Amino acid sequence: MNRITKAGKQGRFESRTHESRNCRGSRVGRAADTHATTVDLLFFWFRDSFLVSWVPDFLLIFSCIPAFVINSSSAADVVIGSKKFTESYVLGEIAKRTLTDAGISAEHRQGMGGTIILWEALRGGQIDAYPEYTGTIATEILKSDSSVSLDQIQDSLKKVGIDTTAPLGFNNTYALVMRRSEAQRLGIRTISDLRKYPELRIGLTHEFLDRQDGWQPLRERYALPQQNVTGIDHALGYSALTNGSIDVKDAYSTDAKIEENDLVVLGDDLQFFPKYEAVFLFRSSTRPDAIAALGRLKGTLNETSMIRLNAEAERTKNYTRAADLYFNAGVALAPRTSERSGPSRFGDSFPGKLARWTLRHLQLAGFSLLLSIIVGIPLGIVASRGGAVGQIILGFAGVVQTIPSLALLALLVPLPFFGISVRTAIAALFLYGLLPIVRNTATGLQDIPRTLRESAVALGLSPMARLWKIYLPIASRSILSGIKTSAVINIGTATLAALIGAGGLGEPIISGLNLNDHVTILEGAIPAAVLALLVQWCFDLLDRVLIPKGLRL
Amino acid sequence: MQAARLPRQNDTMSALVRLLDVSKRYADTLALRPTDLSVERGRTTVLIGPSGCGKSTLLRLIIGLVEPDSGSIEFDGAPIGPDNIDSVRRRIGYVIQEGGLFPHLTGRNNATLMARYLGRENEETKQRLSELCELTRLSESLLDRYPLELSGGQRQRVSLMRALMLSPELLLLDEPLGALDPLVRASLQKDLKEIFAELKQTALLVTHDLAEASYLGDEIVLMNEGRIVQQGSIADLREKPAEPFVSEFINAQRGITSL
Numbered sequence: 001m002n003r004i005t006k007a008g009k010q011g012r013f014e015s016r017t018h019e020s021r022n023c024r025g026s027r028v029g030r031a032a033d034t035h036a037t038t039v040d041l042l043f044f045w046f047r048d049s050f051l052v053s054w055v056p057d058f059l060l061i062f063s064c065i066p067a068f069v070i071n072s073s074s075a076a077d078v079v080i081g082s083k084k085f086t087e088s089y090v091l092g093e094i095a096k097r098t099l100t101d102a103g104i105s106a107e108h109r110q111g112m113g114g115t116i117i118l119w120e121a122l123r124g125g126q127i128d129a130y131p132e133y134t135g136t137i138a139t140e141i142l143k144s145d146s147s148v149s150l151d152q153i154q155d156s157l158k159k160v161g162i163d164t165t166a167p168l169g170f171n172n173t174y175a176l177v178m179r180r181s182e183a184q185r186l187g188i189r190t191i192s193d194l195r196k197y198p199e200l201r202i203g204l205t206h207e208f209l210d211r212q213d214g215w216q217p218l219r220e221r222y223a224l225p226q227q228n229v230t231g232i233d234h235a236l237g238y239s240a241l242t243n244g245s246i247d248v249k250d251a252y253s254t255d256a257k258i259e260e261n262d263l264v265v266l267g268d269d270l271q272f273f274p275k276y277e278a279v280f281l282f283r284s285s286t287r288p289d290a291i292a293a294l295g296r297l298k299g300t301l302n303e304t305s306m307i308r309l310n311a312e313a314e315r316t317k318n319y320t321r322a323a324d325l326y327f328n329a330g331v332a333l334a335p336r337t338s339e340r341s342g343p344s345r346f347g348d349s350f351p352g353k354l355a356r357w358t359l360r361h362l363q364l365a366g367f368s369l370l371l372s373i374i375v376g377i378p379l380g381i382v383a384s385r386g387g388a389v390g391q392i393i394l395g396f397a398g399v400v401q402t403i404p405s406l407a408l409l410a411l412l413v414p415l416p417f418f419g420i421s422v423r424t425a426i427a428a429l430f431l432y433g434l435l436p437i438v439r440n441t442a443t444g445l446q447d448i449p450r451t452l453r454e455s456a457v458a459l460g461l462s463p464m465a466r467l468w469k470i471y472l473p474i475a476s477r478s479i480l481s482g483i484k485t486s487a488v489i490n491i492g493t494a495t496l497a498a499l500i501g502a503g504g505l506g507e508p509i510i511s512g513l514n515l516n517d518h519v520t521i522l523e524g525a526i527p528a529a530v531l532a533l534l535v536q537w538c539f540d541l542l543d544r545v546l547i548p549k550g551l552r553l
Numbered sequence: 554m555q556a557a558r559l560p561r562q563n564d565t566m567s568a569l570v571r572l573l574d575v576s577k578r579y580a581d582t583l584a585l586r587p588t589d590l591s592v593e594r595g596r597t598t599v600l601i602g603p604s605g606c607g608k609s610t611l612l613r614l615i616i617g618l619v620e621p622d623s624g625s626i627e628f629d630g631a632p633i634g635p636d637n638i639d640s641v642r643r644r645i646g647y648v649i650q651e652g653g654l655f656p657h658l659t660g661r662n663n664a665t666l667m668a669r670y671l672g673r674e675n676e677e678t679k680q681r682l683s684e685l686c687e688l689t690r691l692s693e694s695l696l697d698r699y700p701l702e703l704s705g706g707q708r709q710r711v712s713l714m715r716a717l718m719l720s721p722e723l724l725l726l727d728e729p730l731g732a733l734d735p736l737v738r739a740s741l742q743k744d745l746k747e748i749f750a751e752l753k754q755t756a757l758l759v760t761h762d763l764a765e766a767s768y769l770g771d772e773i774v775l776m777n778e779g780r781i782v783q784q785g786s787i788a789d790l791r792e793k794p795a796e797p798f799v800s801e802f803i804n805a806q807r808g809i810t811s812l
Contacts, residue, residue: 455653458616459667459715460642469666473657548657550699 076107078290081118081127084111086313087172087254087306091131093323095280095294101327102293110319115140122162122281129282129294133172135274137164137281146213146274161284163291166298167277170306174208174273175253177263182247190267191222194248198225203232203246213274215250221272235513254303256310265303278306301326350523353508358527361504364422364497365490365535368429372486376434377479380441381467394442397435405432405493425497432493433486440482444475477547484539491532495524505531569594569723569755570615575624577610584610586780587624592723597749597756599770601763603802606776608759612725615757616647629722643667646716646724650731652708654700660711661696664718671719678718685714688748706737713745717752724749726758730765742768763787763806775799 078099082092092108099106109127112118119141121127134153135146142148142156154164176191183189186197194200208214209231218224226248232240237249242261251258253265278301280294301309305326313322379397383390403411409428418424448471456470472479498506505528512521544552568591577585585607592598600608613619615626617638626633628641647653654663661682662669668678686693689710700708709729716724729745730738746769749756760766766773767787774784783795794800 449651451649451651451653452655454613454618455647455649455655457618458642458645458647458653460639461667461670462639465670469670470655474655476657550655550657550659550701553699553701 076105078104078106078129078286079127080106080108081112081121081130082108082110083115083118083130084113086256086310086319088131089319090309090313090322090326091168091278091280093319094297094326095129095131097320097323097327098293098297099290102289104287104290104293106290119281122283123160125283128286128290129280131168131278132164132281133276133278134167135173135276137279150277150279157281158284162281163284164279164281165294167279168297169278169299169301170254170303171275171277172252172254172303172306173268173276174214175251175265175268176248177241177251177255177258177265178248179241179244180262180264183264183266188266189264190269191218191224191272192269194224194226194266195222198227200226200247201228201230201245202226202248203230203237203240204250205234205237206231208250218272221270254306254310256307256314259307259311354523354527357503357505357507357524358531360502361491361494361506361528361531364425364429364494364502364504365487368426368494369433369483369487369490371426371430372433372437372490373483375430376437376482376486377441379434380438380479380482381445383438383442384445386446390442393438397438400431401435405496406499408432409496409499422497422502425494425502429490429493429497433490436482436485436489437479438482440478440485441475444478444482445471447478448474473548474551477543477551480539480543480546484536487535487539488532491528491535495528567594568592569629570757571627572611572614573625573627575611575614575621575626577607577614577619578622583779585614585621586778588779588781590774590781590784592755592757593772594755595753596771597754597758597769598772598774599766600757600759600774600776601761601766602776602782604761607779608774608776609727611776612727612757612759615723616642616645616725643671643719644722646713646719646721648709648712648716648724648726648729650728652700652705652712654708654712654715656700659697659699660703660707660714663700663711664696664714666715668718681718681720682714685717688717688751689713690744704737705733706741709733709741710744713748717748722755724754724756726756728759728761731760745769763803775802777802 080092080095080099082088089110092110096106096108112121112127112130115132115136118127118130118132122130132141134150137153137157138144138146138148142153144156150164150167157163176194178188186193188194188197204215209229215229230246232246232249237246238257238261240246241249241263248266251263251265257263258265280297282291282294309322309325312325313319316322379393383393400408405428408431409424412418412424412428418427452470452474453466456466461469494504495506495509497504498510505524508520508524509528510524512518512524570590570592572588572590574587574589575585576583576587588607588611590611600611602608610619614621615628615633617633628644631637633641654660655666658666664682664685665678668681682696683693686696691707691710691714695703695707696711700711703711713729726745730741733741742765748754749769758766758769760769770787772784773787773790775782775790777798783790783799785793790799791803794803
């Protein structure tokens with residue numbers, strides 16, 4: 001649970017412990033630009049979904065939403081992938097620009113997921129290259145020790161048709177940071193220097209506290225005397241550090257916050273932290289001129305410049321512009337012109353963003369609600385007949401409901417079909433919305449007086465006719481109220497979809513949480529609340545249309 | 554099998570419904586002991602008896618709401634089974650105490666539900682509805698109201714119209730007037746008697762009110778503790794009681810009415 005909460009606050013959502021290391025670098029940048037990728041996934045999912053086969057109307061509804069039927073394949077020569085955090089986005093954009101400048105058409109699929117997803121996409125040929133770190137390649141991909149050399153890494157990778165570029169120049173590893181003023185006052189420059197100040201208060205992320213290569217071995221290696229060590233959320237930890245509640249915290253060495261908050265990285269004088277040097281992984285079969293172009297990035301980025309690019313990307317939420325900084329040595333260019341890499345067709349203005357978030361939010365909540373209705377009402381009908389099957393259905397739906405929504409997302413992510421994708425968000429929302437509909441359908445039907453049931457039977461109506469003409473209309477109020485509950489829950493819960501990059505009004509909320517920025521949180525929270533009220537109101541109107549008049553007297 | 558039944562159907566007392574050795578048990582109570590009963594064509598048979606005597610169970614067995622544990626029920630000479638129960642139901646009208654009208658349908662739609670379901674011609678249905686309005690003395694304008702907008706007596710009239718819509722051979726009435734106040738009840742009793750007479754309707758009515766039974770019934774069947782105690786006219790029951798219970802029941806009712 002600890003992990004989940006923390007992951008949520010940090011704006012990423014990876015259930016596998018080994019995945020967490022991949023979110024190196026600044027973890028703050030949210031997946032603002034995942035639209036095209038996630039849309040593709042959703043499209044294929046719905047197209048292949050078993051549901052479609054028995055719900056043809058689904059396709060019809062589906063085709064009415066143009067946003068869902070765009071961009072399903074790539075025409076570019078080289079496809080670059082990136083992971084779901086700012087630094088990976090920026091590096092992906094740099095690669096794209098590098099290739100484009102070399103006359104090679106390139107596409108950047110932003111924020112596809114974590115290491116496993118990117119690695120499988122690379123091996124499967126869906127992408128040709130993506131930025132990765134040597135330590136991650138060694139431990140996560142090759143499952144070996146983080147001390148192996150780059151040559152050894154390359155030898156192993158070549159066996160599966162993958163290669164790496166030379167290091168780009170910076171090392172994004174764990175680091176301890178302090179306020180610059182405090183460090184200067186005490187004369188602390190390295191981790192060893194901390195030994196002299198046992199009274200310093202240390203605030204560490206829960207992950208760093210728990211890691212095998214985290215705080216405990218670090219403390220032993222350096223013989224650190226500090227007793228006041230607390231676990232704190234990554235983003236909140238920066239606030240705590242700047243306002244003086246703590247003196248030392250863990251960070252990543254290229255974290256944009258280091259520059260923003262005027263912090264210093266303490267030197268790892270005993271070389272405790274493993275090397276996480278940035279490289280590009282690419283398929284050996286990629287066209288040679290593209291490989292050559294990526295090779296020219298060797299040694300061109302140091303920690304300081306990467307911190308600056310990350311800070312620019314986070315400040316503007318414009319990864320292309322941050323990448324342009326790399327090429328133009330500090331000159332911020334005019335807004336990008338590429339039609340594909342823009343965050344959305346609505347542009348970047350607040351109303352545009354709000355429209356995009358809201359539309360996506362409604363799509364998430366709407367699709368999942370539709371699924372909940374299509375599945376929930378038949379289940380409710382079966383459940384209304386009682387017996388073991390009814391008990392199992394109501395029991396299952398009830399158990400799903402008792403799982404916290406965040407945990408439900410976390411449970412789905414490791415399943416083969418799901419992962420970090422919109423389908424996971426919709427599946428979780430669908431499951432979450434199921435119980436109110438199933439239960440209300442079942443109780444609505446069970447509450448029909450026996451005399452009315454028997455009258456329907458005695459008339460000689462067939463079982464189907466009884467259901468459609470008598471039972472369901474009489475239960476309509478209860479069923480609709482279940483659907484309404486489901487819809488309102490979905491609108492609220494859909495904010496969590498942003499945790500797995502599915503977008504929606506949760507995007508600003510989670511960005512805001514990461515940035516500790518209340519205004520950004522409210523940009524998502526207020527529209528979400530308004531939306532929930534609107535949905536409630538719409539359903540109240542719908543009641544008047546759908547509930548037979550004779551039941552409303 | 555049909556041939557064997559035919560002579561019996563042509564008896565002077567030709568039976569529309571025949572129960573042969575029918576019994577029904579609910580959990581640990583025997584609702585109906587093995588019972589024989591004939592419901593004769595064109596006559597009104599009244600089942601009477603104290604609460605829980607099995608009279609409603611008998612009705613529910615005929616319409617197929619419960620299945621007998623033993624014995625067989627014949628309708629128009631053919632045994633009722635799962636394969637013909639729906640077609641039998643469409644030849645039977647069923648009226649219950651609360652009316653059993655569907656609250657989401659107007660009176661008109663309640664009455665014509667089955668006709669529409671069976672795809673009967675619209676004009677024919679309309680005409681039948683007018684006839685029934687006249688017969689049940691219900692203003693046709695009330696048919697556009699929902700059950701909740703009708704009084705108890707009006708609801709029972711609509712319910713009766715629904716039951717009679719398809720011109721059923723048999724009308725089953727389970728305490729149809731039980732929930733009405735005395736004045737409405739008296740007027741409906743009178744109307745029912747006229748309707749039965751006019752339609753020469755075969756009817757099987759359940760009541761616990763002896764006055765109602767003697768007013769409406771050609772044949773009275775007194776039941777107690779799941780069995781038929783005596784069957785005959787009200788005079789038979791009064792003058793030739795088969796057992797002490799018959800006199801007890803009649804005297805108890807008389808006591809109340811003489812107050």
